[in-house]
Amino acid sequence: MSKTIQSSWAWRSIVWARELIDKGWRWQVHSGNEIRVWEDPWLPRYTNCKIDKHTLRRNDIEKVADLIDPSTKTCKVALVREVFSKEDADHILSIPISYSNRRDRKIWHPSPNGSFSVKSAYRLAREGTDICGNIHMGQTSSSSVLPTVWKKLWGLQIHPKLRANSDSTQYALVVARRRNLSRMFCFGVRLIHSPFRLRPEELLDCRNMTDWWDCIQERINQSHMPPFSLGMALLYCWWIWRARNDFIFNGKCWATEAVSGKVQGDFFEFQDANSKVLSPLSRSTRNGTLVWQRPGMNVTKINVDGAVSRSSNSIGTGAIARGNDGKVLGIFLSIHTGITSSRIAEAMAIRDGLKLGIDLNLSKVVIESDAEAIVRKCSTSLDPPIDIAAIIFDCLALKELFSSCEFGFVKRDCNRATHCCAQKALLNGWSGMWTSILPPWGFQLSDV
Numbered sequence: 001m002s003k004t005i006q007s008s009w010a011w012r013s014i015v016w017a018r019e020l021i022d023k024g025w026r027w028q029v030h031s032g033n034e035i036r037v038w039e040d041p042w043l044p045r046y047t048n049c050k051i052d053k054h055t056l057r058r059n060d061i062e063k064v065a066d067l068i069d070p071s072t073k074t075c076k077v078a079l080v081r082e083v084f085s086k087e088d089a090d091h092i093l094s095i096p097i098s099y100s101n102r103r104d105r106k107i108w109h110p111s112p113n114g115s116f117s118v119k120s121a122y123r124l125a126r127e128g129t130d131i132c133g134n135i136h137m138g139q140t141s142s143s144s145v146l147p148t149v150w151k152k153l154w155g156l157q158i159h160p161k162l163r164a165n166s167d168s169t170q171y172a173l174v175v176a177r178r179r180n181l182s183r184m185f186c187f188g189v190r191l192i193h194s195p196f197r198l199r200p201e202e203l204l205d206c207r208n209m210t211d212w213w214d215c216i217q218e219r220i221n222q223s224h225m226p227p228f229s230l231g232m233a234l235l236y237c238w239w240i241w242r243a244r245n246d247f248i249f250n251g252k253c254w255a256t257e258a259v260s261g262k263v264q265g266d267f268f269e270f271q272d273a274n275s276k277v278l279s280p281l282s283r284s285t286r287n288g289t290l291v292w293q294r295p296g297m298n299v300t301k302i303n304v305d306g307a308v309s310r311s312s313n314s315i316g317t318g319a320i321a322r323g324n325d326g327k328v329l330g331i332f333l334s335i336h337t338g339i340t341s342s343r344i345a346e347a348m349a350i351r352d353g354l355k356l357g358i359d360l361n362l363s364k365v366v367i368e369s370d371a372e373a374i375v376r377k378c379s380t381s382l383d384p385p386i387d388i389a390a391i392i393f394d395c396l397a398l399k400e401l402f403s404s405c406e407f408g409f410v411k412r413d414c415n416r417a418t419h420c421c422a423q424k425a426l427l428n429g430w431s432g433m434w435t436s437i438l439p440p441w442g443f444q445l446s447d448v
Helices: 009-024 077-083 086-093 118-126 146-154 160-164 166-175 179-196 200-205 209-222 227-250 256-275 342-359 372-378 389-399 412-428 440-445
Strands: 025-028 105-108 300-309 314-322 328-337 364-369 404-409 432-434
Touching: 009 025, 009 118, 077 086, 227 256, 300 342, 300 412, 314 342, 314 412, 328 342, 328 412, 342 364, 342 372, 342 389, 342 404, 342 412, 364 372, 364 412, 372 389, 372 404
Parallel strands: 300 364, 364 404
Antiparallel strands: 025 105, 300 314, 314 328, 328 432
C-alpha cells in the first residue's frame, strides 16, 4: 500500500492508518514457534521492535523457539549473547518464557494490556507532532525542567486519579488558550495564583495557557514547595480540567468559590483517610509483629516472593509450602538472568509456587504473595499487563490442576521466610527444589 500526490484523501487516510498499525503492533512470545526472528517485530521495547538489521543472520536460527531451551523453558543465554547485539540481547533475555505451549499472539504494545484502544492509537499518532504550535505530546517548551517537575508530582501522596490524569490536565490547560475559552484562562489564573505563589507581574507576562503552564513548572522546579502545597496545587489543576469539560460540553461555567470548595473537600478528605492505619484482619501476632498464619485442615499454604538485583541483572524467586502444623513440606528456589523487573519477579514467584504444589501432589492450596496487584491479576481472567501476560496465563493454567486453589495477599511481615529464600537464591545463585529432604536452613522456616 502506498500513496502519491494524486491519491485521494480517503486513500491517504487508509495508508496512514495502516502505517500506524504497523508501528504499534508486535508479537508477544509464548511458545515462540510462530515468530520469525529476523523479520517480525517481537522485542519488548516501544520503538523498533525488530532485530537490528546489521546483525549477521544464522541459518540455524529461524524461529524464536530456537532461542529457548525446551527442557528448562529458559533462553539460551550464551547463544543470545553470541549472536545479537548487546541491546537486542538484553531485551531478548528480559522476556519471561512461558511454561506452556500457548500460541504466540499479536499485541498492541502502546496499550498496557496489549489490546487496541483509540486512546493509545491517538497518543501514538500524535507523538512528534505539534499541539497548539509549540507543545509536543509529553513535553512543553520548558522541557529542560520537565523531568524534575513530574518526578516531584509523581512522588506526592495524592489520589491516584490525579497522577493518572496529570497528562490530561496539562493538555487541558494548553487547549484552553483557544479564543472561546479565554474565560477559562482568567478562571485558572485566579484559582492557581495562591497555591503556586505566582506574582501578579508573572501572570501578566503569560500570553496564554501554554505560558502559564510553563511558568508553573518553573516555579515548582526552582522552589522548595512542601508536598502539602504541591498536592493541593495539582488538585486545583485537576478541577480546572473538570470545569473546562463542563464549560465546553455542557455550557456550565463554574464559580471560583465552587471549585475552591471542591478542592478543599477532596484534599482534606483524602489526607484524613490516608492518615488512618487499618489493622490487618485475620492475622496472628507475636510481640506486636505480624506472623505467618496457618491454613485450614487439609490445606497447604504456599508463600512466594521475588527479589531483584540490578547489579547482577537477575532476579531470584522463592516458594515455601507449609501444612496446618507449620511444618515445611517443600522449598523451591530459582534464579533468572537478564530480568530486572520486580513485577515479573513477583509473577514468576507465584508460578513457581504453583509448580511446587504440583510436584508435591497437593490438591488444596492457598498461594500467598505480598504483591497485591499480581495476586489480583491471578484471580481474574481479564487481560494482564503485557510484560507479565505469559506468566499469568501459565498461572491460570496451572491453577486448574488443583481441586482447590486460591490466591491471597499477605503483608510483608507475614512473608519474611519466603523473602529470605528469594534473597538466598539471588545472592548465592541457588536454584532447585527440596521436598523429601530439606536443606539444613529449611527447618528454620517453620512457623516464621
